[in-house]
Amino acid sequence: MSADRANAARRVLVEQGLTDTRVERVVGRAATEPLLPQTPDAAGNRRLTIMLLRGTGSH
Numbered sequence: 026m027s028a029d030r031a032n033a034a035r036r037v038l039v040e041q042g043l044t045d046t047r048v049e050r051v052v053g054r055a056a057t058e059p060l061l062p063q064t065p066d067a068a069g070n071r072r073l074t075i076m077l078l079r080g081t082g083s084h
Contacts, residue, residue: 027071028053034073 031051039045059070 026053027055030055030071030073034075038075 028051031053035048035051038048055070055072059065060072061067061069064070
């Protein structure tokens with residue numbers, strides 16, 4: 026599920042004009058790195074982090 030959520034975010038960014046080549050990786054980690062490990066089904070574990078880097082490439 027977390028990988029699906031991450032890929033959905035990537036699709037939205039690309040649909041909004043982000044060049045697909047600017048996406049370095051998409052990773053789902055909720056199953057392996059839950060924010061709230063005591064309650065794996067908690068909404069707080071369904072989170073998304075988007076890291077944008079500026080001036081790091083030739084784009």
